[in-house]
Amino acid sequence: MSAVRSACDTCLRRAWLLGRLAGHLEHAPRARRALRDVLALDDLRLIAALGGGEVPVIHAERAAFDPQVARERTARAGLRAVCRHDRRYPARLHDDTASPAVLFVRDRDEALARLLGGGDLDTCPPAVAIVGARRAGPQALETARALGRSLSAAGVTVVSGLALGVDSAAHEGALAGGGRTVAVLATGADRTYPRTKVPLGERIAVSGAIVSELPPGTPAYRWAFPSRNRIIAALAQLTVVVEAAQRSGSLITADFAVQMGREVAAVPGPAAGPHCRGTNLLLRDGAHLVLEPADVLDGLLGIAGGAGLRPPTPLTPAPAELTADLRRVRDAVAAGRATPAALADGPEDLVSVLAALSELELLGEVRRVPGGAYVATVR
Known part of the structure; x- marks a missing residue:
């Protein structure tokens, strides 16, 4: 892959300067000036604002900048x-x-x-x-x-x-x-x-x-x-x-x-x-x-005006032919009751809840996530 030749010398030099001053930006006083204001400065003012004791060195490096070297480095x-x-x-x-x-x-x-x-x-x-x-x-x-x-x-x-x-x-x-x-x-x-x-x-x-x-x-x-x-x-x-x-x-x-x-x-x-x-x-x-x-x-x-847009996919779970029990478990998961223990009304209900979760997972209605919790699948 080759670098785009229309990236002009001036812009490439500015990108080089931003990389050169990256460490200075890291340690610049946060309250001195908003980040966007700093980045909007022209090259010479940016060097003066951030260069500190390296200002003469950075000016010399900027003068020696070779845009062709930057293009080749980009391509590599x-x-x-x-x-x-x-x-x-x-x-x-x-x-x-x-x-x-x-x-x-x-x-x-x-x-x-x-x-x-x-x-x-x-x-x-x-x-x-x-x-x-x-x-x-x-x-x-x-x-x-x-x-x-x-x-x-x-x-x-x-x-x-x-x-x-x-x-x-x-x-x-x-x-x-x-x-x-x-x-x-x-x-x-x-x-x-x-x-x-x-x-x-x-x-x-x-x-x-x-x-x-x-x-x-x-x-x-x-x-x-x-x-x-x-x-x-x-x-x-x-x-x-x-x-x-x-x-x-x-x-x-x-x-x-x-x-x-x-x-x-x-x-x-x-x-x-x-x-x-x-x-x-x-x-x-x-x-x-x-x-x-x-x-x-x-x-x-x-x-x-919506130019080029196609009809969206709904964020709510798609209607499915679920039994009342399955629908109850799915809705409870969607409401934030994410674990089998939270879904079960008591120890005797845990087996039926686990069975319902397994069936809902097969139907694509819920999904198990790390930690053993479940989330309602957003279709």
Whole structure:
């Protein structure tokens, strides 16, 4: 795979500079200036703001920068470099005052342009960001997976961050629904983080796309995660948050979306649950309520007229010819009674509950998750 030649010298130099200053950004005083403001600085001001005692050295290295070396390094990493002057650069990113100079992309047959369009906002395919807790509960993961699957099948590109929990579940669902998914990394696009998600990243690269603003080989830095979140928010017309505590990083994505005038939606959770307080606060403050994929598509219809969208798959369990006992157990699982012990009315009821769960699992109505708990299957 060769690097895209239209990634201009100036943009490649800017991407190199961001990688060069990554360690300085990591240790910059957090209160000094908002991250987007820092990233919006031109090269010379960025060096002055972050370079510290290395300013003369960094200036000399910048003057010696060889764009052809950067192109060759990109190609060796199996990536493409798409700069903001390229017609294949996602048009929605231009709404961000601190948009990446370059996107380093891992995909096949230029899938990024198919998934997110480029150049002309009027022809960009619909895209939704799905983000949430890394330590999400089983039902939240099932919801994220189902949203990703249904939206992908409806012709919507699902954007997320390939993180543990909700992000990965959304990507997995999108792959199952047709493969329309883009993962934005906080490392170089050739370095999947966390490493446990390498197999998922490989699957995304086959039918979707993996992107990063950081040069190949860049490791994970703390500042790069909120920086990655601003790209996720910019690429999507609507950001959906699935299960988030009050200080969840996914709320940073929602905040970036609001700053860029984008819509935010959230899946509600129990009022007393701390793991859902962030999403519930978003709803209190005016975020769109999401109970099923149709709610997300309704939001997109209001934003873009629904061009290219197909009918969604319902998020509620599909009707099935179930006996009253099976329906009772399935509904109880959907309500959060996740274990056989919680479902049984007493020891004498446990055998019948286990039999019902086995039958419901065979019918595809519930699914067993790690720890012996069950979740209602979202179809």
